[in-house]
Amino acid sequence: MEKAKEFYSQAKRALLTAYSDTGAAIRAINEVQLDYYLMKPWDPPKEKLFPIIDELLDDWKNHVIPTFKGIRIIGLQYSPKSHELKDFLRGNLIPYQWVDFESNPEAREMMATFNIDEKDLPVVITSDGNPMIDPSIRDVATEIGLQPDAQEEVYDVIIIGAGPAGLAAAVYGASKGLNTLLIEKRAPGGQAGTSSRIENYLGFPNGLSGEELTRRAITQAKRFGAEFLSPQEVVSIEVNDGYKIIHLRDETMVKAKCIVITTGVVYRKLDVKGVSDFTGAGVYYGAAMTEAAECSNKEVYISGGENSAGQAAMYVANYAKHVTILIRRDSLTSSMSQYLIDQIDKTPNITVASHSEVVEAQGDTHLERLHLKDTQTGEIREVVAHALFVFIGARPYTGWLESTILKTDRGFIETGKELMLNPEFKRVWHEKREAALLETCSPGIFAAGDVRACAMNRVASAVGEGAMSIKMIHEYLAEN
Ligand SMILES: Cc1cc2nc3c(=O)[nH]c(=O)nc-3n(C[C@H](O)[C@H](O)[C@H](O)COP(=O)(O)OP(=O)(O)OC[C@H]3O[C@@H](n4cnc5c(N)ncnc54)[C@H](O)[C@@H]3O)c2cc1C
CATH class of the missing domain: 3.50.50.60 (FAD/NAD(P)-binding domain)
Known part of the structure; x- marks a missing residue:
């Protein structure tokens, strides 16, 4: 496997091993980043072998770039706009072919065909062969079939941010019959979606990529009926008569009975010259x-x-x-x-x-x-x-959030017990009951995952909190 990896670094690697020799599998996981290990015997193959091969092929297909089909981006390697387009498509699990203007001779041929000039770059060539000159992310999102507008006016629960916490909340919310909307400003998966290999998530001894986790989670959430709005950014929340009104970047709004804020964190900017x-x-x-x-x-x-x-x-x-x-x-x-x-x-x-x-x-x-x-x-x-x-480092994505939601000095959202220790809590909380474990100082608005003060900053804890928030929402809805 070590030898094969030199030649085919992107090929999936699976090992068939005996139960008594899990050591071989562990060594292979560590040394060649094994994608899967199967226990002998693999009979019946229909049950034990083929589904694994199918899954590995699916994941591989997700990354492989077709040479003559699908979306192509012609651009300059060191152009921030080209990077933004690539990052957006990759984050949304859309395969594309990158055609570098400077190093790939095909770029000029394609540009001549479509009569495109260097100053028009970057250009996205759609799978139907239509050129989109210097397109906005929203235009590309529409092209790839994403949904930037909500279908309904009021939801039981709106989840803001589709990282692991938000995806888990969407899966549990929709599966429990709540009318659920998940809103994401960039791409599903959040930080975890950018991870090349998550090795400590329970049940995946050989690790899984953030993309694979995201692909599985978003499919699961949609299968249960959650609606997914992306790319769409929440810019503020207003509470009116118990309803939560969510204002979006494009100046539209949508209402919810409950909200889960799962906006996570973003890297700090490196603030040095140049x-x-x-x-x-x-x-x-x-x-x-x-x-x-x-x-x-x-x-x-x-x-x-x-x-x-x-x-x-x-x-x-x-x-x-x-x-x-x-x-x-x-x-x-x-x-x-x-x-x-x-x-x-x-x-x-x-x-x-x-x-x-x-x-x-x-x-x-x-x-x-x-x-x-x-x-x-x-x-x-x-x-x-x-x-x-x-x-x-990481700073929470809470700059947009009203000052009425209590946060720590560093901007993390306070919930539950820690929140109740905040001297401001008594002034803003008017309920007879205590705040629930993941509830913010605004009743019916919950926070889960890395955005929450005292979070564990792990995929598993974010997923756990996302799931827990739905339990608390059920209790809140039953009371109100
Ligand atoms: C490269 C990398 C590797 C990692 N590897 C591991 C690992 O191996 N194991 C592990 O346990 N943990 C790992 N972590 C940590 C783990 O990924 C995080 O703890 C986890 O992703 C937190 O999930 P979250 O849902 O709380 O937030 P995030 O993952 O940060 O997701 C928040 C989402 O909210 C969206 N959002 C933000 N603001 C808005 C808004 N206003 N409107 C709409 N959407 C918004 C963001 O775009 C983002 O998609 C890794 C992190 C990184 C960056």
């Missing part, structure tokens, strides 16, 4: 999955020492010449899981640079060099860098 000039042009926040393939033979830097940074390093190392993880601390041990540290140690083209931080980004039209500071000696060195992926 970085903002190259965002989307060599500097990327998260987005390692979208740009990894363009990093082949390049020098890549990753800023951050948590699991998300480690996963990104492992993924990008499949393509890049070299990956350097920049951390301020001594080592990764206090911030990253041991299984990832072990994988990184065994990957020859990844280096961990401790006591290091980016102090400046330089380049012409895109990132070319970084200035790195040794935080112990203060010494600054210049390195060639074709890409920098930033995975530092």
Whole structure:
């Protein structure tokens, strides 16, 4: 498998092993990132083998780029707009072919066919062969069949944000017969959707990609009847006569009896000289999955020492010449899981640079060099860098939320017990009962997942809280 991986890095890997030899499976999971292991015997194959092969093929098909069918994007590698389009399609699990204007001769041929000029880029060529010149995300969303408008006026529950917490709330809400609407501003899956491999989610001993988890969850939510609105951003909430009115970015609104806020967190911006000039042009926040393939033979830097940074390093190392993880601390041990540290140690083209931080980004039209500071000696060195992926800290997506919802100083939403300790609580809470575990200071508005103060920042805990919020909503609806 190690040999095959050198030649076919994207091929799915499955191992047939004896019950007594799970050690072989564990080694294969760690060393070749096994996608599945089957226990001997695989009889009857209809039950034990074929469904697994089907699933692996489905997942593979999701990533493989058809050469002559489907959506194509012609653009410039270091154009933020091109990056935004790629990231949007990838996040929404839509396969596309990237045709780089500078390095792919096919780009000019296609542009001549459609009479497109370089200044018109990026251009999306639809699967029917129609060119969309510099399209907006909303236009592309309509083209791929997403639904940006709600079908009904009032819902039992509206869930804001389709990360793991929101997806779980949608699955449980819809399956319990609630009229459920899930609203997402970018792409389903949230942070987890950008993970190349989640290895600690219960029931998936060989890990699963964030894309696969998202694909399964969104299908499950829709199957139970949840409505999914995307891309659509919630900009404010108003409470009127117990009804919650949700205002959307496009100035439309929709009403709900209850709300679950599952807007999660977003990476902090790296606030050093030059970085903002190259965002989307060599500097990327998260987005390692979208740009990894363009990093082949390049020098890549990753800023951050948590699991998300480690996963990104492992993924990008499949393509890049070299990956350097920049951390301020001594080592990764206090911030990253041991299984990832072990994988990184065994990957020859990844280096961990401790006591290091980016102090400046330089380049012409895109990132070319970084200035790195040794935080112990203060010494600054210049390195060639074709890409920098930033995975530092996280701030909650709550800037849009009215000040009437109590939050911590850092902007995380307070719920339940912690909320009741807030001196402001008594002033705003007028119910006879206590606030439920996941309830905010506004009755009937709940928060779950990473956006909540004291959250665990894990896929499993976000999923658990999303599911729990629906139980609390049932109790709230029964009382009101
Ligand atoms: C790269 C990476 C790898 C990770 N790996 C692991 C792992 O291996 N194991 C693990 O347990 N955890 C992992 N995590 C952490 C885990 O992904 C998060 O804890 C989890 O995704 C939190 O889920 P959530 O639903 O609370 O929020 P999020 O995943 O942050 O989702 C929030 C969603 O809300 C949307 N949103 C925000 N504001 C609005 C608005 N106003 N209107 C509409 N939509 C909005 C966002 O676009 C987003 O899709 C990883 C995180 C990252 C970034």
